[in-house]
Amino acid sequence: MSTFRRLWRNLTFRFGMIFLVMLTCVALAAPFLGTVDPAVLDYSLINRPAGERVDFALPGGVTVPHTLWMGSDAYGRDIYSRVIYGARISLLVAFFVASVAVIVGVILGVLAGFFRGLDSLIMRTMDALMAFPSILLAIALVAALGATLWTVIVAVAVPEIPRVVRLVRSMVLSLREEPFVEAAIALATPTSTILRKHVMPNAMAPLIVQGTFIAASAVLTEAALSFLGLGLPADIPTWGNIMAEGRVQFSQYPGNVLFPALFLVPTILAINLLGDGMRDVLDPKFSKRTA
Amino acid sequence: MLKYLVQRLVAAVPVLLMVAVLVFLILQLSPGDPAAIIAGDNATDKDLAQIRQSLGLDRSLVAQFGIWAGNVLQGDLGYSFFQRKSVTELIFQRIEPTLSLALGTLALALIVALPLGTIAAWRMGGWLDRALTCFSVAGFAIPVFVVGYILIYFFSVRFELLPIQGYHRLNGWADLWPWASRLILPWLALGMVYVALIARITRASVSEALTEDYVRTARAKGLGESVVLIRHALANAAVPIVTIVGIGVASLISGVVVTETVFAIPGLGSLTVDAVLNRDFPVIQGLVLFFGVSYVAINLIVDLSYLFFDPRIRY
Numbered sequence: 342m343s344t345f346r347r348l349w350r351n352l353t354f355r356f357g358m359i360f361l362v363m364l365t366c367v368a369l370a371a372p373f374l375g376t377v378d379p380a381v382l383d384y385s386l387i388n389r390p391a392g393e394r395v396d397f398a399l400p401g402g403v404t405v406p407h408t409l410w411m412g413s414d415a416y417g418r419d420i421y422s423r424v425i426y427g428a429r430i431s432l433l434v435a436f437f438v439a440s441v442a443v444i445v446g447v448i449l450g451v452l453a454g455f456f457r458g459l460d461s462l463i464m465r466t467m468d469a470l471m472a473f474p475s476i477l478l479a480i481a482l483v484a485a486l487g488a489t490l491w492t493v494i495v496a497v498a499v500p501e502i503p504r505v506v507r508l509v510r511s512m513v514l515s516l517r518e519e520p521f522v523e524a525a526i527a528l529a530t531p532t533s534t535i536l537r538k539h540v541m542p543n544a545m546a547p548l549i550v551q552g553t554f555i556a557a558s559a560v561l562t563e564a565a566l567s568f569l570g571l572g573l574p575a576d577i578p579t580w581g582n583i584m585a586e587g588r589v590q591f592s593q594y595p596g597n598v599l600f601p602a603l604f605l606v607p608t609i610l611a612i613n614l615l616g617d618g619m620r621d622v623l624d625p626k627f628s629k630r631t632a
Numbered sequence: 633m634l635k636y637l638v639q640r641l642v643a644a645v646p647v648l649l650m651v652a653v654l655v656f657l658i659l660q661l662s663p664g665d666p667a668a669i670i671a672g673d674n675a676t677d678k679d680l681a682q683i684r685q686s687l688g689l690d691r692s693l694v695a696q697f698g699i700w701a702g703n704v705l706q707g708d709l710g711y712s713f714f715q716r717k718s719v720t721e722l723i724f725q726r727i728e729p730t731l732s733l734a735l736g737t738l739a740l741a742l743i744v745a746l747p748l749g750t751i752a753a754w755r756m757g758g759w760l761d762r763a764l765t766c767f768s769v770a771g772f773a774i775p776v777f778v779v780g781y782i783l784i785y786f787f788s789v790r791f792e793l794l795p796i797q798g799y800h801r802l803n804g805w806a807d808l809w810p811w812a813s814r815l816i817l818p819w820l821a822l823g824m825v826y827v828a829l830i831a832r833i834t835r836a837s838v839s840e841a842l843t844e845d846y847v848r849t850a851r852a853k854g855l856g857e858s859v860v861l862i863r864h865a866l867a868n869a870a871v872p873i874v875t876i877v878g879i880g881v882a883s884l885i886s887g888v889v890v891t892e893t894v895f896a897i898p899g900l901g902s903l904t905v906d907a908v909l910n911r912d913f914p915v916i917q918g919l920v921l922f923f924g925v926s927y928v929a930i931n932l933i934v935d936l937s938y939l940f941f942d943p944r945i946r947y
Contacts, residue, residue: 469650472924476886477904481655481920484908561775565890568777569905584777588894591781592789592796599785602778610773 347622354618360611364604368428376422377407379578383417388594411600414586423578424601430579431560431608434494438559439552441498446505447548451536453506454513464510467503475500479562480571493573497562501555508551512544546623553616557609564605580605640935644928651924652704655917656697704921710914712907719918722903729799730899732811734888736819738877741826746873748827749834750866754857756839764831771828776887780821780894787817797896814895822891826880833876837869844868870941878934885923 348354367374383398389409397407397419410421453463470478482496516522516539525535566572567581568588575582580601587597675683684690688699703710709719752761788796794817800810841847842865850860892901900919907915 465646466650468647469654471882472647472651472927473654473920474882474885474889474923474927476889477920477923480889480904480908481916484911484916557773564775565777565886568775569890569893571905571908584781588781591784595781595785595789598781602781606774606778609775610769613769613773 344623348618351618351622353614354622357611357613357615357618360607361615364428364608364611365432367425368432371422371425371429374425375408375410376425377405377419379418379423379426380576381418383413386413386417388415388590389413391596391600412594412596414583414597415590415594416586420583420597420600423583424580424604426578427580427583427601428604428608430490430573430577431563431605433490434497434563435556435560435612437494438498438501438563439556441494442501442505442555443548443552445498446502447509447544449502450506450509451513451540454510454517455532455536460510463506467506470500471503473500475558476562476565479566480569483566483571488572488574490573490577493563493566497559497566498555500562501558504555505548505551508547509544512547513540516540516543546619550616550620550624553612553619557612557616560605560609560612637936640932644932648921648924648928652701652917652921653697655920656700657693700917709918709921712915713912714910715912715915719914722915723900723918723922726898726900726903728801728899729897730888730892730901732799732802732815733818733822733891733897733899734884736815737822737826737884737887740819740823741830742877744823745827745830746834746866749831750838750861752831752835753838753842753865754861756835761835764835768828768832771824774824776821776825776890777894779824780817780891783817783821784894799897799899814897818891818895818897821894822884822887825883825887829876829880830873833872834866834869837872838865841865841868867941871938874934874937874941878931881927881930885927 349358377397377399381397381399386395386397386409389395389412391410391412393409393412395407395409396404398404407419408421409419411424412420414420414423449463449467453460473481478500479493479496482499483493486492486496519539522535522539525539563572563579564581564584567579568585570585572581573579575586583601584598587594587601591598681690688696691699700710707720709723711718712722715722748760748764752758752764755761784796787794795814798814800807800814802808802811838861846868847860847864850864851857855863888899889901889904891897892899893905896902900922903915904919906912907919
């Protein structure tokens with residue numbers, strides 16, 4: 342049975358997968374889902390209730406009939422459009438943070454595991470990184486690098502790197518002792534070939550699982566940073582930014598905070614479930630290894 | 633045991649030094665110029681140079697780090713660029729709300745999670761066990777600021793049972809209710825993840841202990857089920873539980889930063905956010921160092937508590 346068929350039989354994997362595929366379609370098709378430009382302000386439509394049908398004024402004097410499914414915010418922007426476009430940012434952040442953290446983590450982990458001279462330097466640096474609470478470290482990095490999409494991705498990825506490094510290093514250390522790797526070393530196989538042919542295929546499943554959990558935590562951390570006003574610039578519609586803007590008038594207009602949350606929470610949940618399902622199917626030893 | 637304590641303290645030094653170097657570098661390499669922010673829009677170049685000199689910003693990076701690290705060792709974390717107060721003083725002013733929030737959350741989480749996890753392990757597969765599984769999946773997916781606002785919406789806006797936001801200092805018994813009433817929602821919001829985390833590890837450890845011979849022996853000699861669960865199963869699950877509490881401190885600190893913003897609590901978290909928005913370097917450095925030291929210290933205490941919870945461990 343193919344790996345995907347085995348995964349598909351797992352209910353948590355299937356639920357997470359279906360939700361994320363749907364969300365990806367929504368994010369890609371955002372312009373065609375009854376949205377307006379999420380950045381456009383219509384000052385005549387400030388803090389309108391959810392579900393109201395209005396004529397939305399676009400730049401250039403064009404007015405379009407439009408339904409404010411989730412109401413409008415304090416600047417007269419359509420919250421529904423901002424939430425739908427916000428899905429793009431969350432998915433981008435999730436994908437790139439996981440990729441950056443896994444790639445950098447694999448490089449450092451392999452260096453630490455295979456080249457003993459670098460081990461203690463790399464691992465002490467990782468210990469130091471782990472002493473920072475993740476949001477605090479990300480805040481400091483964003484403050485230093487300036488807030489753009491790419492710096493936020495780096496800032497959210499850095500606190501996740503030590504987890505990958507530890508995982509990869511421990512796998513490299515145990516694989517080094519395996520007879521097939523010892524044989525390869527005895528045959529004078531180049532280190533790069535040993536890594537490519539023997540180490541990486543064995544490390545793949547736990548890395549994919551770990552990467553999925555990192556993606557979930559990236560969505561959460563990015564939202565928290567934006568929510569604090571320390572993440573992506575306020576003009577980019579992200580779920581955290583929408584909530585940050587809605588926060589000041591929460592008691593009158595709770596929708597500005599609660600509607601983005603209706604997307605944020607299921608997204609994190611779905612990625613976590615995807616990870617749980619993959620762990621159960623691909624890598625049953627995983628939970629014991631990280632505990 | 634004293635030797636072990638000294639060893640652990642010595643081992644913590646390079647980690648803390650690395651923490652200090654990282655924070656120092658991150659913030660020094662940033663593009664913002666604190667002198668320009670302090671001077672305001674109408675400052676001349678001469679004003680800027682003077683401010684830079686008075687703050688030591690014209691010195692080399694290594695010299696600045698050396699001066700800062702030397703002062704830190706004497707308990708001097710420098711002066712805030714904006715508040716005309718020492719960083720140490722600022723931290724002490726803001727520590728009470730943060731401690732109230734963090735310790736209260738931890739206490740609440742333990743009170744709820746220990747019985748929950750134990751009973752779930754005792755009746756594994758029962759309704760409470762399944763509810764706990766659902767709750768912990770949800771607990772990890774719902775960010776603390778979302779929980780916070782949902783709680784505010786129901787308890788403060790809809791039913792007006794509790795004050796919305798703010799903090800009341802605890803100076804005497806009369807302050808107890810005003811203090812606690814403003815903290816109940818933050819405790820609940822921040823506590824959710826910890827209840828999930830601690831209950832899950834309690835369930836796993838207790839269920840493992842329940843399969844041991846000593847539990848069968850305890851039951852065989854006629855002890856009541858509650859005594860078996862608490863004195864034999866839960867007591868033997870203490871070490872993993874304490875470990876997870878120690879590891880959880882890092883996310884507790886992250887959570888405190890966010891929770892204080894949601895509930896407008898004037899603690900170390902809101903101090904951090906304000907300091908970053910103002911590019912107040914000494915305050916950021918001091919706070920991150922403070923949090924790093926706290927994390928290392930708490931985990932040292934956790935390591936030492938193993939001696940108490942598991943007398944078989946001897947260092």
